[in-house]
Amino acid sequence: VSLRDEILEQPEAARRQLAASPEALAALAGRLSREPVDSIVIAARGTSDHAAIYAQYVFGVRHRLPVALATPSVLTVYGIAPRFERSLVIGISQSGASPDVGSVVAAARSQGAPTLAITNDPASPLGRSAEYLVELAAGPERAVAATKTYTTSLLAIARLSVVLGNGAPAELATVPAALEAALAGEAELAVESLAQDLAGEEREVVLARGFEYATARESALKLKELARVFADPYSAADFEHGPLALVEPGIPILAIAPGGLALGRFSPLLRRLRASGANLAVVSDEPSVLALARHAIPLPGGVPEWLRPIVSIVPLQLYAMHLARARGLDPERPVNIRKVTLTR
Amino acid sequence: VSLRDEILEQPEAARRQLAASPEALAALAGRLSREPVDSIVIAARGTSDHAAIYAQYVFGVRHRLPVALATPSVLTVYGIAPRFERSLVIGISQSGASPDVGSVVAAARSQGAPTLAITNDPASPLGRSAEYLVELAAGPERAVAATKTYTTSLLAIARLSVVLGNGAPAELATVPAALEAALAGEAELAVESLAQDLAGEEREVVLARGFEYATARESALKLKELARVFADPYSAADFEHGPLALVEPGIPILAIAPGGLALGRFSPLLRRLRASGANLAVVSDEPSVLALARHAIPLPGGVPEWLRPIVSIVPLQLYAMHLARARGLDPERPVNIRKVTLTR
Numbered sequence: 001v002s003l004r005d006e007i008l009e010q011p012e013a014a015r016r017q018l019a020a021s022p023e024a025l026a027a028l029a030g031r032l033s034r035e036p037v038d039s040i041v042i043a044a045r046g047t048s049d050h051a052a053i054y055a056q057y058v059f060g061v062r063h064r065l066p067v068a069l070a071t072p073s074v075l076t077v078y079g080i081a082p083r084f085e086r087s088l089v090i091g092i093s094q095s096g097a098s099p100d101v102g103s104v105v106a107a108a109r110s111q112g113a114p115t116l117a118i119t120n121d122p123a124s125p126l127g128r129s130a131e132y133l134v135e136l137a138a139g140p141e142r143a144v145a146a147t148k149t150y151t152t153s154l155l156a157i158a159r160l161s162v163v164l165g166n167g168a169p170a171e172l173a174t175v176p177a178a179l180e181a182a183l184a185g186e187a188e189l190a191v192e193s194l195a196q197d198l199a200g201e202e203r204e205v206v207l208a209r210g211f212e213y214a215t216a217r218e219s220a221l222k223l224k225e226l227a228r229v230f231a232d233p234y235s236a237a238d239f240e241h242g243p244l245a246l247v248e249p250g251i252p253i254l255a256i257a258p259g260g261l262a263l264g265r266f267s268p269l270l271r272r273l274r275a276s277g278a279n280l281a282v283v284s285d286e287p288s289v290l291a292l293a294r295h296a297i298p299l300p301g302g303v304p305e306w307l308r309p310i311v312s313i314v315p316l317q318l319y320a321m322h323l324a325r326a327r328g329l330d331p332e333r334p335v336n337i338r339k340v341t342l343t344r
Numbered sequence: 345v346s347l348r349d350e351i352l353e354q355p356e357a358a359r360r361q362l363a364a365s366p367e368a369l370a371a372l373a374g375r376l377s378r379e380p381v382d383s384i385v386i387a388a389r390g391t392s393d394h395a396a397i398y399a400q401y402v403f404g405v406r407h408r409l410p411v412a413l414a415t416p417s418v419l420t421v422y423g424i425a426p427r428f429e430r431s432l433v434i435g436i437s438q439s440g441a442s443p444d445v446g447s448v449v450a451a452a453r454s455q456g457a458p459t460l461a462i463t464n465d466p467a468s469p470l471g472r473s474a475e476y477l478v479e480l481a482a483g484p485e486r487a488v489a490a491t492k493t494y495t496t497s498l499l500a501i502a503r504l505s506v507v508l509g510n511g512a513p514a515e516l517a518t519v520p521a522a523l524e525a526a527l528a529g530e531a532e533l534a535v536e537s538l539a540q541d542l543a544g545e546e547r548e549v550v551l552a553r554g555f556e557y558a559t560a561r562e563s564a565l566k567l568k569e570l571a572r573v574f575a576d577p578y579s580a581a582d583f584e585h586g587p588l589a590l591v592e593p594g595i596p597i598l599a600i601a602p603g604g605l606a607l608g609r610f611s612p613l614l615r616r617l618r619a620s621g622a623n624l625a626v627v628s629d630e631p632s633v634l635a636l637a638r639h640a641i642p643l644p645g646g647v648p649e650w651l652r653p654i655v656s657i658v659p660l661q662l663y664a665m666h667l668a669r670a671r672g673l674d675p676e677r678p679v680n681i682r683k684v685t686l687t688r
Contacts (some may be wrong), residue, residue, distance in 0.1 A: 016578035038430050039383050041410050046585030064427045066385050068412035073554045073581065074404035077606050083408045086382050086430065100581065203546060203574040210417045225586045230547040230574040237417065237444065237687040241390030242569045244680040262421050265688060276680075336588040338621075343581040344609065 003143035003331050005225075007317050010148045011179040013138045014310070018159070020137035024116075028088075028132040029163040031114055038086040043070040043104035045343060047146040047218060050093040050117075050161060051153035054309055055090070058152070061211075062166045062306065064067035071173035072100035075107055076344050088246040091117050094141060095340040096124025096150040106131045118156050120149050134160075143333050145225050147317045150218060154310045161306075174303065175310055181300035182314040193318035194281050196293040199326035204229055204252040205243075207269075209236040209267055210262030215283075215309045216299065216317065219254065222320035226331045234264045249277030255293075256312055259286040259303035267292075283312055347487035347570075347675050351661050354492050355523040357482045358654070361496040362503070364481035368460075368511055372432075372476040373507040374457050379633040382430040387414040387448035389687060391490040391562060395462075395497035397436070399652055402501055405475035405555075406510045406650065416444035419451055420688050428457040436462050438493040439684040440468025440486060445688045449473045462500045464493050478504075488644065488678050489569050491661045493642060494562060495523070498654045505650075518647065525644035526658040536627050538639040539649040543670035548573055549587070551613075553580040554606030559627075559653045562597065566664035573667065580610045593621030598658055599637075602632035603630040604649035611636075627656055 042052040049069065056067040070089075074080055076099070089108035091101045096119035096291055098279050106129040109115045117130035120138050130229050138150040152333050158172055198204065204223060208216035216233040221233035231254075233242055249251075253273055267289060274280050280292035285303075290296035297315050299308070324331040384403050386396040387631040393413065394480055400411040414433075420443070425523060434454035435445045440463035450473040453459045461474035464482050480496040497624050502516055542548065551558035567575035575598075578587055591597075597617055601610050611633060618624050618636050626637035629647075634640035642661050643652070668675040 038427065039410070039412065045582055049582065056415050057422075058420060060415060060426050061422040061424045064424060066383070066412045066414070066426045066428070066431065068383065068410045070410070071400050071557075073557075073579070073606065073609075074401060077554045077609055078405040078407045079399075080408060080603075082404055082410045083382065084410070087410065098585075138661055140366050210421050213415075213417075222584050225589045228592075229589055230576055230590070232574055232576060235417070238389055238393065238688055240681075241442075242681060243687045245569045245678045245682055246572055246574070248572075261423075262417065265417075280514055334589045337584075337586060338590055341585045344582055 002322055003113070003145060003147065006141060006143050007147050007314065008183060010151050010314060011138065011176040013148040013152050013178040014155055014179055016137040017155045021134040024132045024134055025159060025163045026222060028114065028116055029303050032164065037088045037114065038069045040088045040090060041066050041070050041103045042067060042090045042092065043072055044092040044100060045098055046341065047150050047221060048094065048153060050218040050221070051157060052215045053152060054154050054215055054247065057211045058161050058306060062161050063164060070104050072104050075104055076100045081107040081312050084108040084111050087113055088114050089115045091126050091130060092153055093126050094120050094122045095148050096110050096126035098338050098342055099125070099344045102126040102129050106299045116274065118153055133337035134153045143332060144337060144339050145331070146220060151310050152311065158307055158310070171304060171307065175307060178303045178311045179299050179314060182311050185298060185300065188317035188318050190295060191315050192322045194319060195326040197295065198252050198323065201252050202230055204231045205220045206231055206233040206252060206254045207236050207239055208256040209266045209310050211306055212256045212258065212262065214311060215256045215312050218313055219256070219316040222317060223323065225334050225337060226320040227323035227327055227329060238271050240269065247276055247278055249272060251278050253278045255283045257289050258284045258299055258308055258312060263289065283315060345486050347491065347665055348488060349394045350485060350487050351658070352391045352436050352527060353483070354495050354658065355520040357492040357496050357524055358480040358499055358520040359377065361499045365478040368478055369503060369507045372458065372460055376432065376508065381432045381458065384409050384432045384434060385414050385428060386411060386436065387435040387445045388415055389442055389445060390685065391478045391494050391565060392438065392497060394562040394565070395436050396492060397561055398555065401555045402505050406505050407508060411544050414448050416448050418685035420444045422548055423469055425451040427540065428452040428455050432459055433459045435470050435471050435474060438490050439468035440465045441684050442686055443469070443490050443688045446470040446473050449560060452470045458637065460645060462497055471597050472564050487676060488681060488683050489566060489675070495654050502654070512646060515648060515651065519651060520621045522647045522655045523658060524643050526655050529642060529644065531659035532641060532662050534641045535659050536666045539666035539670040541639065542596050542667065544594050546574055548598060550577040550592065551580050551583055551600045552600040553610045555650055555653050556600045556606065556656060556685055559600045559656050562657055563660040565668065566661060569678050570664040570673065571671055572673060579654045580613050584613065591617060591620055591622055595622050597622045598625045600627045600651055601633050602628045602656060608631065625627055627659060644657055
């Protein structure tokens with residue numbers, strides 16, 4: 001089993017996720033309807049932290065709930081458990097093994113707050129520490145770089161949004177086919193060509209706005225882990241507050257800019273970047289935005305904006321893999337890192 | 345007036361901040377004692393976002409309050425105002441002009457939530473939109489790169505923590521002298537030498553843990569804005585979840601690692617990085633940690649861990665300025681960016 005196999009397995013993993021742990025989701029929704037919460041707190045590290053960023057937009061836009069990303073060090077370094085009254089506390093971890101994530105969830109549960117674990121290993125410390133457990137059902141993930149556990153984590157969050165009363169299961173059911181379309185289309189050829197073009201670059205800016213900000217963050221992490229590139233992810237709005245100073249002719253910029261409400265705010269910056277001579281790669285389902293790019297990476301159309309981050313990361317996983325190879329690295333054996341990282 | 349003048353003015357700016365807007369802080373504290381909140385939401389962009397990260401640790405560790413960094417796009421792009429019940433909503437902006445930050449605060453106020461603006465311009469849209477206003481009193485900041493408005497923002501947050509009942513004003517009063525000590529010591533010689541050593545590097549990893557994570561973020565932004573270096577900031581814990589793959593012999597790593605509870609978790613990683621041949625610069629008041637570094641950047645001792653981020657950024661502001669010069673750039677005229685950025 002290789003990284004590539006796991007990337008290709010994502011439509012199937014998504015189908016399994018859609019069928020996983022329905023009772024736990026229903027029970028959590030029941031509790032939240034009896035005891036509403038004012039906010040959500042999420043503890044996660046690495047790739048799972050990007051699923052948490054996705055959740056900030058999902059629960060913010062669709063449920064008007066502020067979502068705080070927990071700073072586990074508050075508990076593990078300074079020994080202080082925040083008060084989790086009227087909060088749903090979610091821990092997300094592929095392995096469920098990192099002590100810092102588990103200890104935030106355990107502290108919340110001991111305060112009586114509703115707690116949810118999203119993990120690929122129900123028997124893990126995180127899986128056992130939460131009151132409610134949604135299994136990723138991604139199947140064993142052997143590659144060090146997380147791929148199918150990321151997209152299933154996002155889908156689990158989207159399912160929670162639906163059981164909380166916004167949207168229909170039929171919308172979710174379109175995701176596996178969209179993943180298939182993303183894997184079957186011309187996107188892989190486009191990212192292979194991009195990887196050849198950028199093999200000698202040590203730095204890359206990754207930009208997105210709104211729901212896709214999670215994709216920018218996750219894509220940059222994959223580029224670091226696999227291709228050892230200094231990939232710097234930004235929300236397009238934050239990028240204008242300073243880091244825009246990095247832009248010069250030829251600088252590689254990867255923009256995740258599919259159609260939707262965020263695109264109207266993003267496209268003036270994209271035009272400005274193109275005018276300043278940046279080497280622009282664009283991931284989108286919008287021909288007019290793809291036309292701005294030197295490297296156009298097409299996405300399948302017809303996916304609702306709020307679900308599209310589950311799909312748009314897929315060509316970027318392939319990109320990180322191809323860029324690693326183009327740089328003479330083995331994407332199956334990233335240096336320095338292990339599958340399970342235990343931080344306290 | 346130059347960037348360097350504004351960096352050197354910080355002890356004086358801190359003294360002005362300590363005397364600024366005492367009535368507003370007292371009135372806010374009174375309201376919060378009558379109507380307690382369960383969480384804090386902060387809207388900010390760029391440098392001010394790093395003051396918000398500092399606030400996550402201050403209010404988490406010292407008041408057990410979860411702190412959410414607002415994703416202004418939820419409101420400005422998707423048109424959804426989160427429910428801010430039982431939240432204190434804070435907007436931080438040097439200019440107070442960015443519409444996205446102001447609109448989050450205005451939405452919260454219209455819901456009846458307590459709102460606080462922290463800004464250098466009380467007459468700005470942000471200053472006028474909040475119920476309570478703490479003026480930075482940093483004096484006019486003319487350099488594009490924010491320095492004294494950053495340290496005064498942190499100090500304003502620390503003052504709020506004290507009026508909310510944790511700590512004594514006398515503790516805060518030590519900060520201006522500590523800023524003077526940081527500016528008068530050998531730190532500037534050390535960062536000049538570091539800048540000469542790294543002038544040809546296009547990338548740098550910046551690491552910290554706990555309270556100092558804000559310093560890592562802000563320092564990396566200054567390096568991007570002024571020196572146009574791909575400076576990548578990480579919490580030391582998140583760094584182990586993937587980006588550790590970037591480490592190779594000679595890679596420049598800047599670690600902010602002063603004494604305190606966070607150091608015990610951080611120092612094993614520092615020893616590992618040194619053993620792997622990284623070009624390690626360390627900012628610390630602990631001789632044993634400074635001894636690990638090729639470039640030791642000393643901090644004055646005696647500053648409590650929770651207040652030290654106000655001081656530890658100072659040599660790193662000077663470092664970004666010297667690195668810009670060593671790279672042939674003018675730190676007074678960063679490219680592409682302006683003092684006031686308006687994002688929506």
